[in-house]
Amino acid sequence: MTLKIGVIGTGAIGADHTRRITNTLTGAEVIALTDVNQEQAEKVKQSLGLNATVYKDGHELIEKSGVDAVLVTSWGGTHEEYVLAAIKAGKYVFCEKPLATTAQGCQNIVDAEMAAGKRLVQVGFMRPYDSGYKMLKEAIDSGAIGEPLMIHAAHRNPSVPEMYITPMAIHDTLIHELDVFRWLLDDEYVSAQVVFPRKSKYAHDKVADPQIVMLETKKGTRIDVEVFVNCQYGYDIQCSVVGEEGVVNLPEPQALSMRKNANLGQSILTDWKDRFIESYDVELQDFVNGVQAGKLTGPSSWNGLAAAVSGDACVKAQESGLIEPINLPDRPEFYR
Amino acid sequence: MTLKIGVIGTGAIGADHTRRITNTLTGAEVIALTDVNQEQAEKVKQSLGLNATVYKDGHELIEKSGVDAVLVTSWGGTHEEYVLAAIKAGKYVFCEKPLATTAQGCQNIVDAEMAAGKRLVQVGFMRPYDSGYKMLKEAIDSGAIGEPLMIHAAHRNPSVPEMYITPMAIHDTLIHELDVFRWLLDDEYVSAQVVFPRKSKYAHDKVADPQIVMLETKKGTRIDVEVFVNCQYGYDIQCSVVGEEGVVNLPEPQALSMRKNANLGQSILTDWKDRFIESYDVELQDFVNGVQAGKLTGPSSWNGLAAAVSGDACVKAQESGLIEPINLPDRPEFYR
Amino acid sequence: MTLKIGVIGTGAIGADHTRRITNTLTGAEVIALTDVNQEQAEKVKQSLGLNATVYKDGHELIEKSGVDAVLVTSWGGTHEEYVLAAIKAGKYVFCEKPLATTAQGCQNIVDAEMAAGKRLVQVGFMRPYDSGYKMLKEAIDSGAIGEPLMIHAAHRNPSVPEMYITPMAIHDTLIHELDVFRWLLDDEYVSAQVVFPRKSKYAHDKVADPQIVMLETKKGTRIDVEVFVNCQYGYDIQCSVVGEEGVVNLPEPQALSMRKNANLGQSILTDWKDRFIESYDVELQDFVNGVQAGKLTGPSSWNGLAAAVSGDACVKAQESGLIEPINLPDRPEFYR
Amino acid sequence: MTLKIGVIGTGAIGADHTRRITNTLTGAEVIALTDVNQEQAEKVKQSLGLNATVYKDGHELIEKSGVDAVLVTSWGGTHEEYVLAAIKAGKYVFCEKPLATTAQGCQNIVDAEMAAGKRLVQVGFMRPYDSGYKMLKEAIDSGAIGEPLMIHAAHRNPSVPEMYITPMAIHDTLIHELDVFRWLLDDEYVSAQVVFPRKSKYAHDKVADPQIVMLETKKGTRIDVEVFVNCQYGYDIQCSVVGEEGVVNLPEPQALSMRKNANLGQSILTDWKDRFIESYDVELQDFVNGVQAGKLTGPSSWNGLAAAVSGDACVKAQESGLIEPINLPDRPEFYR
Incomplete structure (x- = not known):
């Protein structure tokens, strides 16, 4: 079963991860996109020829039943809110660093995830990969x-x-x-x-x-x-x-x-982008595999905290x- | 469109390539298998959970209309025969080395491919990858x-x-x-x-x-x-x-x-298998991409000759x- | 003119420097030796076949008119006393580290050397060599x-x-x-x-x-x-x-x-002795050359302080x- | 006892070896010099402040009773003649490469040295040093x-x-x-x-x-x-x-x-001169030590042949x- 992913935030890193899922990784596809700049989300969809829907905002995307897992690659200040929403919706979420802009924000996510009873969150620390x-x-x-x-x-x-x-x-x-x-x-x-x-x-x-x-x-x-x-x-x-x-x-x-x-x-x-370029592939593939297997093992909310x-x-x-x-x-x- | 691949020969290297296509690469799936030892082909199918058919021999497999491209990973002495058959069927074929066991056999393949009018064959030399x-x-x-x-x-x-x-x-x-x-x-x-x-x-x-x-x-x-x-x-x-x-x-x-x-x-x-382990992935992905694009650029029959x-x-x-x-x-x- | 050197302290490092001057360096010879253990000094003299006199203590050695320069390689607690005596006698002196066991002792040497009006002391820091x-x-x-x-x-x-x-x-x-x-x-x-x-x-x-x-x-x-x-x-x-x-x-x-x-x-x-083995030769040759030229440039009393x-x-x-x-x-x- | 050396040929390498013996090595001094260009020999003598005599030719130098050992650093075509003369005079000789310009010339030296009954010749191959x-x-x-x-x-x-x-x-x-x-x-x-x-x-x-x-x-x-x-x-x-x-x-x-x-x-x-610069010192010191000990162990006439x-x-x-x-x-x- 191909994992259906929704991407919140299609700036540089969001677009890059979307391309990665589409062209390089196996077992997943991007079927939903959103960005504060909707034109930017459309542009990414077009350039990669995605069979995807562009949503008005992250919350709408998270709630769509076809979306199995979420990528949060929006502006840092919005991470906490979207991750909490994904947890609430019972969906796996990969969040680029920072998990939240404050320690309290990270703690909130840890609390919510523990309350949900299982690991749903992976943070985008790629060096372990x-x-x-x-x-x-x-x-x-x-x-x-x-x-x-x-x-x-x-x-x-x-x-x-x-x-x-x-x-x-x-x-x-x-x-x-x-x-x-x-x-x-x-x-x-x-x-x-x-x-x-x-x-x-x-x-x-x-x-x-x-x-x-x-x-x-x-x-x-x-x-x-x-x-x-x-x-x-x-x-x-x-x-x-x-x-x-x-x-x-x-x-x-x-x-x-x-x-x-x-x-x-x-x-x-x-260029720093060249240094860990392969790690991004491995990291995101590991997230996809982890979701497929129902068990995340990469950097957790605790790492973010x-x-x-x-x-x-x-x-x-x-x-x-x-x-x-x-x-x-x-x-x-x-x-x- | 996912490329449908048939694998002829499911010994060590054939099984490994099948696993590679199934678990690591993107854009292709193995839908047909055959081996002189049919049980071995069944075993590979089972262990990877493939939605694939096991055929009685390579010729039958090559001729199946659902098979888009062929991997020849059988015993070296049979390569020439299967590659020529694939060319005749107008199908792309990835052949492990040697392309043929004699120079004349390689020349036969070169001649057939040129007569077919387009490059259909990639040889499994992985070092350029x-x-x-x-x-x-x-x-x-x-x-x-x-x-x-x-x-x-x-x-x-x-x-x-x-x-x-x-x-x-x-x-x-x-x-x-x-x-x-x-x-x-x-x-x-x-x-x-x-x-x-x-x-x-x-x-x-x-x-x-x-x-x-x-x-x-x-x-x-x-x-x-x-x-x-x-x-x-x-x-x-x-x-x-x-x-x-x-x-x-x-x-x-x-x-x-x-x-x-x-x-x-x-x-x-x-262990030699560790030395070029990543190259095998890149090599076979390049074959898949080349077939998808209608243009092979990897090691050719000429290289084999x-x-x-x-x-x-x-x-x-x-x-x-x-x-x-x-x-x-x-x-x-x-x-x- | 060959520089006539007196060595105070013929333990491991003193014996080694004596061998160095005798067999490896150019422009100097050891003509006087002393040690708290006079037998040890005699032994070094014999083993290297030196044409040298063994004196009863460092002060006697320093005062001998035939001694042009002094090596202080005795126990650290005696360095200050012998270096001051050499300065007083107007003789060049190479002193192994520490120059003195206290900062005040080093200051005393600095003061005496400045009063003497010219650099007479080199400290045995070999790394710059x-x-x-x-x-x-x-x-x-x-x-x-x-x-x-x-x-x-x-x-x-x-x-x-x-x-x-x-x-x-x-x-x-x-x-x-x-x-x-x-x-x-x-x-x-x-x-x-x-x-x-x-x-x-x-x-x-x-x-x-x-x-x-x-x-x-x-x-x-x-x-x-x-x-x-x-x-x-x-x-x-x-x-x-x-x-x-x-x-x-x-x-x-x-x-x-x-x-x-x-x-x-x-x-x-x-073994640390192997790490800077060549530096000891260069260091001591530099001292000999400096004395011959009337101008020391190696590690000074100030370095010791x-x-x-x-x-x-x-x-x-x-x-x-x-x-x-x-x-x-x-x-x-x-x-x- | 300081070894008294005569140098035949005071061009670049001869002048360099003379400087080496005078300023760097221990146990030897240059007391005789000669060159086809006598002015050049005088110049080397002056610049190094040698207490040495300039002879009219190599044969005169070799025969002088005060000369203990000979360095042959003249033009290659003259090596054989001077080395043979030194052997005949029973004197140790260090000869820059080539030992002779022909294999027969080298054989002549080997024969003469064996007839003399002991190793007298070292050839200037410095890499083993x-x-x-x-x-x-x-x-x-x-x-x-x-x-x-x-x-x-x-x-x-x-x-x-x-x-x-x-x-x-x-x-x-x-x-x-x-x-x-x-x-x-x-x-x-x-x-x-x-x-x-x-x-x-x-x-x-x-x-x-x-x-x-x-x-x-x-x-x-x-x-x-x-x-x-x-x-x-x-x-x-x-x-x-x-x-x-x-x-x-x-x-x-x-x-x-x-x-x-x-x-x-x-x-x-x-610059090749920098590559083996320390080896020249070690090589020539080994020659000096070997002569002093009555036993040469460096590259021999046989190496030259x-x-x-x-x-x-x-x-x-x-x-x-x-x-x-x-x-x-x-x-x-x-x-x-």
Whole structure:
């Protein structure tokens, strides 16, 4: 049975996921679309030749009986509302990050989902679907390096536009690390500290860049993440896990080594969209398969909540200069 | 419209392709199966829950009007017959290597396909679909290293069984290189020479191992390929292209680097099936898309013929110890 | 003219430097030796066939008119006294680290040397003589990565004995980093913080291991150094400098890459003595050449003082858990 | 006792070795010099402030009783004559390559040295003194890769001047490989073949470039060496040894890895003089130490003869296009 999907929000990411479901994935099709800009939704429908209906708004779409599952790819401020509506309608929902714009919003979703009695929500954190992170996770879980004690990481972008301000280093950039480290370590954060190195001359006035975020987990693992969004040279994700008996590193993306002009080199990506491009396919296919099997296993509402709570603490630490506690409630059995 | 595929031969590779079409690829489904062992065909049908008919033989399957395209994954000795039948029926056909067991058999297919007036056949050479080889090809075609002058390559397996004898180093192992170098260089071979280094103590009596095959192309590019099928340490495919201005190397498969036990290392694969596992998906999806679009662009019958003719010359060179000519007719416009 | 050197302390490092001067370096010879254990000094003299006199103590040796320069390789607690005596005698002196066991002791030497009116003292920090660090320094100074903003570093040992306690991670291990980063960055530290990750099960009771030391410099560069002295897998020195336009990494020591047993790997050193073995030669030859030329350019008393002051702050930070200021006086023109 | 050395030929390499002995090495000094251009010899003497006598010719220098050992760094055509004279005078002699310009000349030296009853001659092959090749040799000798079966190698220069013609690819370029492979494998060559790939557009009229030289040894090991002297991108020496159980590669020269401008790269050398710069020091110090100890262990006259005989066969193979035998007499016990 082909899964019938409705897409709420057909901007860049919504259109991309629609194309993905239509042309690349198996087992699903998009039969409903909506967008604040209805013309945009029509345009996506036409360009992909979809046999789909364009609805007036997300609520109407969610309620349609032919829609089996929902993709929420609208503006972040509307996520909470649509996810709650989908849960209420008993429908599976894939929601792009952030799950909600506040920790309370995420908590509301967690509460509603638990009340519904089964996992209905997957959040769009794609790094656990990246082949390199999967290798890291397997190596850690295999015990090959003993217990993990430290993570040294970096998240670097070539540059950011004027609208990118200091707290976005947490909410828009670090958020992926906040999710993926919890998954890698199977652990929760207890505190955050942020320090600001000498500012790059390439950084705009309103962004402190680079930053170093230091996290501590319940088990005592220490994580330092360099966030450097004007590093000029490329889009570069580094992650090194130091265990009691060894160290493993996230693999570099596959690249050709070339000897030329007195250089032995390989290309570094410059566009973030290329870095996890395959992960988006795997992530969404996993959602489709999970819905088909009646059991979601990808990033949950709890992941959304944990990212929101720890992100808030990091922003507070940016402002205070202090070591800020991260107070996440105990993870319910429901989310294990 | 979903492409309806019939599969002739449901052994290891046939079953695997059937699973691939059913669970991983998009746009196609298997609706017909056959095998010399009908129980085996039934078993594949059951295990994948296919809505398919099991036919008594390949000819019956090919002739069924509901079958849009055929996969030939039967025993090599039957390929020619089924491919010719598919062409006669005007149906697209994907044939695993070898296209035919003799150069004449390949020529028969080429002749039949040209008489049919359009490309109907794709041969199962999957390396051009490997992400690493694609990077190599792009680098060469971009002019980044200037004109290619030499290729240094190696094809290494950990070990081979007793039944693997000297000429199989060409027909079963080197055949992939014979295809992929032509594609990388957009060139044809003119001669082959084979030399036999000191034999490994791990090689069985009936196989000279390792071997070094040296090829020359029309444009004068020189290729040396080490074929070493009892190398013990892993399954390892190396390819370095030396151009007038630089050198590019086939990337190693993605692997985690680990520091442990006084070693900074990364795993080498040991099973050939893992090396090109993603390429099989891409290859077969490309066939499906090509059929849907009415235009095949993957490895053609001509590739099958070229591999057979050059393979025969290599085997002759194994026996004679001489530089043997490779006489391939000029490539018809049809196959450009 | 061959430089006549007297060696105070003929234990492991003293004997090694004596061998070095005798067999490897050019332009110097050891003509005087002393040790608290006179038999040990005699033994070194005999084993190397030296034409040298064994003196009863360091002061007698320093005063001998035939001795042009002095090596202080005795027990750390005696360094200050012998270095001051050498300065008083107007003789050049190479002193192994620590220059003195207290910051005040280092200051006393700085004061005496400035009073003497010329640089007479070189401290045994050998990393600036390492070919890899020299490449790093050249890359930074060339402007290739723009202004340095961060350093991420690690100092890992396989294991340490029972007598190694928490503050030794600073005084015996980190001290090399404390010196080399100042040199790399041409900058001084202003604060230190130390955090303690989850402790390795391989660490003894009296040592917190690993530790992460975070330093800030006057220019605002942020440095994080992992000190992990029971890492099990090897002796491993990592240093990555992140600049406004790029990142440079300390090269790995030269090693053979080997493909074997499904691993593509290279050896990691396990003994710290092998890591900087060539640097000791270069360092001591530079001292000999500097004395011959009447101008020392290697690590100075000021370096010894700076390492002592910043080391003390790091130990204080270990104990307090706070960000501790590092108050080093302005560097006198004399030491630029 | 300081070894007193006389230098015959004070051109580039002679002047360089004289500087090396004077400023870098230990245990030797240059006390005699001569050159066809006496002014040049005087100039070297002055610039290094040597306490040395300039003689009118090599024979006069060799006969001087104060001269303990001789360096022959004159024009290649004169090597044989001076080496024979030194042997006759019972003096140790270090001779730059070639030992003689003909195989017969090398044989004359071998005969004279054997008649003299002890090894007096070291030939200036420096690669066995390179740290990377030493690692390769140790790995092979340790049995880590099992018996060596193949070597794949490359010798690449950025470009060569107009005077460099086809046979020089053997006599001036490949000659180092011809020596070092015999040493690595402890084996002798039995045949050579040369093939010419498509010529680079950067190669001058009188040089076929690149070339691939294929050698076979007594034990059956097969070696392929790419010689490419207009490769544009750098001076690059590659050597990969394939054994029964694994593969080892000559390490790349130490280099900084840098992330910049979307490239993760490291520098490749462009000047051959930088590649083995440290080996020259080690090589000549080994000669000095060997003379002092009365026992030479470096590359011998036999190495010079073997290189000449195999080089001649390679040139013959260039011309004939055939597999040419390499007929070296059995190695006398004297040279084991």
